[in-house]
Amino acid sequence: MASADAEGLHLECGGDPIVVPRERVESAVRHGWALTAHQAVGCRWPAVVVVLPGDAAPVLSRPWVYTAFSRADRHLSVVHGVEQALPRAVAEVPARPRTTRLPTLLAPQVPPMAEA
Structure with a gap:
């Protein structure tokens, strides 16, 4: 979209x-x-x-907002009906802990003790 005004929606289609x-x-x-x-x-x-939309409020979190908002290179528009849930998600809602096997896979492996 290029712009919008009282006349309507000004678009570009194939450069026209x-x-x-x-x-x-x-x-x-x-x-x-x-x-x-x-x-x-x-x-x-x-x-x-x-x-x-309003029903998104319970699932908003700071990492989700970062992911969604950081997809834009030059322009970001946010349309929301979540009232105070958006600023609260960014400021207050802690991220859920991630479940991953990566720490286990990266941990140094201790060889078993040899029997005497």
Whole structure:
């Protein structure tokens, strides 16, 4: 999206500018695709829109917010209905401990004692 104003939604399609009239945006424009934050890990895009519906509040955490928000290179838009859950998740909600075998795999192996 290039911009939006009272006239409508100003887009670029294949380098050509088009204007979708305001009253036709809902019926004429569809999202191209969407990913969950977990699916987006490791990817980056010039612009990202993070949508947080009200029912997302219980699962928000600082690591999740970091993952979702850090996918954007130049522009990030956040649409949310989670009220104070977003600032609370960033400031207060501790991350759940990760469950991984990595520490066990990296721990030095102690050879068994030889019997005398």
